[in-house]
Amino acid sequence: xxxEELKHAVSLRVREWAKDxxxxxxxxxxxxxxxxxxxxxxxxxxxxxxxxxxxxxKRKPLDVAGDLAKAFGALEGVEPPQPSxxxxxxxxxxxxxxxxxxxxxxxxxxTYGANAxxxxxxxxxEFVSANPTGPLHLASGRAATLGDSLVRVLRRIGHKxxxxxxxxxxxxxxxxxxxxxxxxxxxxRGKDVQVPEGGxxxxxxxxMAADLPAEAAGWKPVEFGKWAMNRLIAQHKEDMASFGAGFxxxxxxxxLHDAKAVEQTLAWLKERKMAYExxxxxxxxxxxxxxxxxxxxxxxxxxxxxxxxFLADIAYxxxxxxxxxxxxxxxxxxxxxxxxxxxxxxVAAMGKPPEAFHAIVHQLVHLFKGQEAVKMSKRAGEFxxxxxxxxxxxxxxxxxFFAQRTPNAHMNFDLELAxxxxxxxxxxxxxxxxxxxxxxxxxAQKADLAPPDVRETEALGQLLTQPEERALLVKLAWFPDAxxxxxxxxxxxxxxxxxxxxxxxxxxxxxxxRVVDSSNKDLSRARLALCRGVKEVIAEGLELLGVSAPExx
RNA sequence: GCGCCCGUAGCUCAAUGGAUAGAGUACUAGCCUGCGAAGCUAGGUAUAUAGGUUCGAUUCCUAUCGGGCGCACCA
Numbered sequence: 166x167x168x169e170e171l172k173h174a175v176s177l178r179v180r181e182w183a184k185d186x187x188x189x190x191x192x193x194x195x196x197x198x199x200x201x202x203x204x205x206x207x208x209x210x211x212x213x214x215x216x217x218x219x220x221x222x223k224r225k226p227l228d229v230a231g232d233l234a235k236a237f238g239a240l241e242g243v244e245p246p247q248p249s250x251x252x253x254x255x256x257x258x259x260x261x262x263x264x265x266x267x268x269x270x271x272x273x274x275x276t277y278g279a280n281a282x283x284x285x286x287x288x289x290x291e292f293v294s295a296n297p298t299g300p301l302h303l304a305s306g307r308a309a310t311l312g313d314s315l316v317r318v319l320r321r322i323g324h325k326x327x328x329x330x331x332x333x334x335x336x337x338x339x340x341x342x343x344x345x346x347x348x349x350x351x352x353x354r355g356k357d358v359q360v361p362e363g364g365x366x367x368x369x370x371x372x373m374a375a376d377l378p379a380e381a382a383g384w385k386p387v388e389f390g391k392w393a394m395n396r397l398i399a400q401h402k403e404d405m406a407s408f409g410a411g412f413x414x415x416x417x418x419x420x421l422h423d424a425k426a427v428e429q430t431l432a433w434l435k436e437r438k439m440a441y442e443x444x445x446x447x448x449x450x451x452x453x454x455x456x457x458x459x460x461x462x463x464x465x466x467x468x469x470x471x472x473x474x475f476l477a478d479i480a481y482x483x484x485x486x487x488x489x490x491x492x493x494x495x496x497x498x499x500x501x502x503x504x505x506x507x508x509x510x511x512v513a514a515m516g517k518p519p520e521a522f523h524a525i526v527h528q529l530v531h532l533f534k535g536q537e538a539v540k541m542s543k544r545a546g547e548f549x550x551x552x553x554x555x556x557x558x559x560x561x562x563x564x565x566f567f568a569q570r571t572p573n574a575h576m577n578f579d580l581e582l583a584x585x586x587x588x589x590x591x592x593x594x595x596x597x598x599x600x601x602x603x604x605x606x607x608x609a610q611k612a613d614l615a616p617p618d619v620r621e622t623e624a625l626g627q628l629l630t631q632p633e634e635r636a637l638l639v640k641l642a643w644f645p646d647a648x649x650x651x652x653x654x655x656x657x658x659x660x661x662x663x664x665x666x667x668x669x670x671x672x673x674x675x676x677x678x679r680v681v682d683s684s685n686k687d688l689s690r691a692r693l694a695l696c697r698g699v700k701e702v703i704a705e706g707l708e709l710l711g712v713s714a715p716e717x718x
Numbered sequence: 719g720c721g722c723c724c725g726u727a728g729c730u731c732a733a734u735g736g737a738u739a740g741a742g743u744a745c746u747a748g749c750c751u752g753c754g755a756a757g758c759u760a761g762g763u764a765u766a767u768a769g770g771u772u773c774g775a776u777u778c779c780u781a782u783c784g785g786g787c788g789c790a791c792c793a
Contacts, residue, residue, distance in 0.1 A: 196734090203737055213736050216773070226773075251773075253737075296793070336793060446791055460721075460789080467791040474793045502722055503788045528723060529787070569731065569742095575724055575786060576731085582743095588756065589730090591742050597756050608753045653734065662732055665741060672757055681753045718756070 167242055167266045167642050168210060169282065171256065172199050174240055175212060182236045188221045201643070208247070208255035209639050216252040226252025263638040264626025267698045270641060272619045274701040278645045279323050286324045287491035290316055293405065294331040297397040298342050300369055301404045301551040303578065304498055304530050309551075310567035310711070311527055312496045313410040314657035317709045318648055327490065328412045330405070331481060334394055335418045336474060341365070343390025349374035350381060350389070404551050408560060409711035421480050427472050430480035431465060439514045440465055449479075451510035456519045459506035479511045482522070486515065494655065495524045496572075502526045525655055527572035533579045549580065558583045558590075561712045565592035568710050569661040571654070591665055595703060596715055598668040601675065602700040603716040608681045609693055616693035625691040633674040637695060640667050644702050648709075657710060664706045671699055 176197050183189040202211040215233055219226035230248035237246045237254070242262030247255045270277045292312025293305050312328065319326045345364035352358060353374045360366055373393060381389070398415075405412065421427050431447070434440040440447050445468035451459040465476040485493050493512075497504070505524040512522040532539040532549060539549075555563055562583070569591075570576050582589065609615070617625050629638060647663035680692040704714040 198734075198736085200734085200736065204740090205738060211737085216736070220773075249737080251737075298793095333793065338793065444791080448791095458721090464791045469791080471791090473791070478793095499723065499787050501788085505722090526723075526787095531786080566730090571732085573723060574731080577729095579730080582730085589743055591731095593756055594742070597754085601754055601757085603754095605753050612753090650734075658732085662741075665732090669741075673759090675753085676749095676758050679753070718754085 166269065166277075166281070166645055167258065167262055168646055169280065171210060171240070171242060171258075172197075173282065175199075175237065175256075178237050178240075179214065179233070182233060183218075186222065188223075189218060202253075202255060206249065206255060207257065208249070209258045209642070210256040211249075212254040212256070213252070215248075215254060219252060230254050258639065258642065260627050260630070260635075261623075263635070263642065264623050264629070266642050267626050267638060267694060268619050268622040270698045270701055271622060271694070274705055277702070277705060278321050278648045280645065280649070281323075283323045286319075287489070288319065288324060288494055289327040289329060289485050289488075289490040289492070290494045290496065291329045291331055291485075292496035293401075293410070294333070295401060296333050296338060297394045297401065298338050298365060299367055299397065301401055303532070303549050303551055303554050305404075306408065306551045306554060306563055307527055307530055307567045307570075307576075308496050308498065309405060309408055309410040310564050311525065311572055311656060313408075314564070314568050314660070314710050315494075315651065315655065316411075317711070318651045318657055318660065321709060322648055322652055327414070329485075330401075330412045330415045332398060332401075332415060332417050333474070334398070335422055335477065339390035339394055340386060341390075342393050343386035343388065346370050346374060346377075346389040346393045347384070347386050350377055354382075408551065408555060409564065416481065418477050418481070421477055421484065426480045426484060427477050430483055431472070431476060433483075434465070434479075434514060437514070444468065449475075449507075449511065449514065451507045454510040454513050457506045457509035457513060459510050463507050475507065475511075478508070479514075482508065482512065483515055486517065486521075491521065493522050495522075497524055497526050499526055499528045523655070525572050528575040531575065531577050533577055534581050539580070554583075561596070562590040562592050564711045565595075565661055566590055568657045571658050572656050591661070592712060593718075595661075595664045595668045595707065596713070596718060598671045599700055599703045599707070599714045600716060600718045601671075602696045605680050605696055606693070609689075612681050612683050614681060614683065614686065614689055614693065616697050617690050621690075622694040625687060625694060628688050628691040629695055631674075631678055633670070633677050634692070634695060636670050637667075637674055637699060640670055641698050641702055644706070647706075660706055660710060664703060664710075667699065667703065667706075 179197060197214055198212070200211045200213060202208045215230040216226045219229045222229060227248060227250055230252045234246040234248045234254050240246065240256075242265075243256045243258055247257075249255045290312055293301070293308045295301055295305050316326050316328045341361070341364055345360050345366075348358050348360045348364070349370045353371070360370075370393070373396060377392070381392070384392075402415065431440065434449065440449055442448070446464050447466035448462045449465050451457065451463050452461050463475055464473050465479075466472055482493060495508070505526065508524065509519065509522060513519065557580075606616075626638075629635065644663065647659050650659035651657050678692060680689060680696060682689045707714045
C-alpha cells in the first residue's frame with residue numbers, strides 16, 4: 166500500500182505545483198504516470214512526467230525534474246526525491262517505511278493488496294459456459310483460469326464480483342445429442358446403426374451408453390438428450406470444482422424460457438422500436454450502432470417462429486442487469502469473437518453505456534505433441550479433456566501455466582513436455598520458496614527463535630540492510646501494484662510474473678543471509694519476519710491463482 | 719475477399735509510450751559434513767520486414783510477409 170500512498174501524495178503535490186502554470190492546463194485532468202525503475206537505477210519508483218511537461222513548458226526536461234524534486238520537499242516514507250536524466254524524478258523508500266509495510270502484511274495478510282482508495286465496481290463475470298453436449302476440454306481450462314483468478318483478484322482489491330456459468334440447455338442441440346446417444350445405445354445392443362451426420366461422434370457417448378438405465382430402450386431421442394445433458398452438466402460441475410473454479414450461479418437457458426423471459430425481452434425490444442420485421446423474421450438493428458461495429462443486422466426470431474440463441478442471450482444479459490449488476494464481463498474463446506459486436510449492439514439497445522459490457526476474448530490453445538501439432542476437432546470427437554489434462558499435469562501446474570499468458574496471446578501447449586517433465590513448469594519455482602521458508606521456521610523453532618510480533622517487526626525491520634533484504638522488502642511493496650495491473654489488464658497474468666520475480670529474489674537472499682542464528686537473535690528474528698512476509702505474499706498470490714502453497718514438497 | 723488476434727532468445731512466455739527489452743527452460747563451467755541443490759553463481763543469444771508519428775516506439779498509425787480464428791433465419 167505504501168506505493169499507492171506515495172503516488173497519491175506525489176500527485177497532490179504535482180497538481181499544487183502545476184496550478185500556477187497555465188501552460189500545463191492542457192494535461193491537467195490526466196492521470197499521472199509512474200513506472201518501476203530499471204535495475205541499474207537506485208530507486209524504487211519513477212515519475213517520468215517531467216518529460217511530458219517540459220514540452221508544454223518549453224523547458225529542458227531535466228530542469229523541470231529538478232524543480233519538481235525541490236518542490237516535493239519532504240514526503241512521507243521516502244528519501245529526498247532525485248531528478249535523473251533525461252527527465253525523471255526518482256523516489257527511494259526509507260527503511261522505516263519498508264519495515265512498516267512488512268509489519269502491515271503480517272498484521273492482516275488476507276487483506277494486503279486491498280485498495281482503500283478504490284471506488285468499488287459491481288461486476289458480473291460469465292466464463293466457460295461450455296455447451297453441455299460433450300466433456301470440457303483443455304480450452305475450458307484456460308477460460309476457467311482467466312475467469313476464476315480474475316474474480317478472486319478483483320474481489321481482493323475490493324470490488325463486488327459475481328461469477329456465472331451459462332448453460333445452453335435449450336434449442337436443437339439436445340435433440341441431436343439425444344439421437345447420437347440413442348445410436349450408441351443401439352450399437353451397444355448389437356444393432357447396425359450409425360451416429361447421424363452432424364451428430365456427436367465422440368467416444369464419450371459410448372461410455373455413457375453403457376450407463377443408461379434399462380428403461381432407456383423405450384426412450385425417444387429427446388429423452389436420451391435430456392439424460393445426457395444432465396449427466397454432462399454434472400460432469401462440468403465436478404470438473405470446475407476439482408479445478409478450483411468457483412461459480413455463484415449456474416444459469417440454465419431453459420430457466421429463461423420457463424419464465425417467459427425470452428418472449429418478454431422480445432416484446433420489450435419491440436416496444437422500444439428496436440426490433441423490426443423483414444422476410445418473415447424479426448430482426449435487431451445491430452449494424453450502425455456506434456461503437457459496436459457489427460456489419461449486419463441479426464435475427465431474433467426465425468421465419469419458422471423459433472427464437473434464436475441470440476435472443477435468449479440478450480434475455481440473459483438483460484437479466485444480469487436487472488439483477489443489479491453494473492458491469493458485465495464475458496470471457497469468450499476466439500472462435501466466438503464475431504459474436505461480440507452484436508452483443509455490444511444489444512447492450513446499447515438496452516440503453517446501457519458501452520463500458521457496461523466488456524468481452525475478454527482469449528485466443529485458442531494449440532496442442533502439440535513434441536513438434537507435431539495435434540488437430541482438435543469437437544465434431545470428430547478428438548480432443549483432450551480438461552479432466553485428462555489435470556490428471557496428467559496436476560491442477561497447480563495447469564492453472565499457473567494458463568494464468569501466465571495474456572488472453573490475447575495464442576498459446577502452444579506441448580503435452581509431451583507437460584506430462585513427462587512437469588518440473589519445467591515455473592509454478593514449482595514459486596512453490597519451492599514457500600516450502601523452503603516453512604522449513605526454515607521449523608529450524609527456527611528448534612533453535613528457540615520466534616518471529617517478532619507486528620509491532621516488533623516494524624522496529625526490527627530496520628536491521629534488514631543487506632541489498633538482498635532490501636530488494637525483497639521493495640518487491641513486497643509492489644504486490645498491490647501487481648493486483649492493480651491485473652485489474653487494468655482484466656487478466657490475472659501479471660500476478661504469476663510478479664510471483665516469479667519475488668521468488669527469484671528470495672533464493673539469493675537465502676544463499677547470502679543466514680536466517681536461523683542464535684548468536685545474533687535480533688537480526689535472526691528480523692530475517693524471520695522478512696521470511697514470514699515473503700511466505701505470506703506468495704501464499705496469498707498463489708491463492709488468488711487457485712494454486713496451492715505447500716509446506717512440504 | 720472482409721473483420722478480429724498474434725509474430726520478442728533454440729523453446730514457452732513477460733514488459734500502463736519511458737532509462738541498459740526481463741523470466742523460466744535448454745546448453746556449458748563451478749558451488750551441498752550450518753536453515754531443503756526442485757537452489758545459487760558465471761557464461762549469450764531476440765522486438766518479422768519497410769516506412770511514419772514522438773524528446774523517446776516491443777507498445778500508436780500505414781503497408782508488406784507469415785500464422786490462428788471468425789464472416790448463418792447454428793448454438
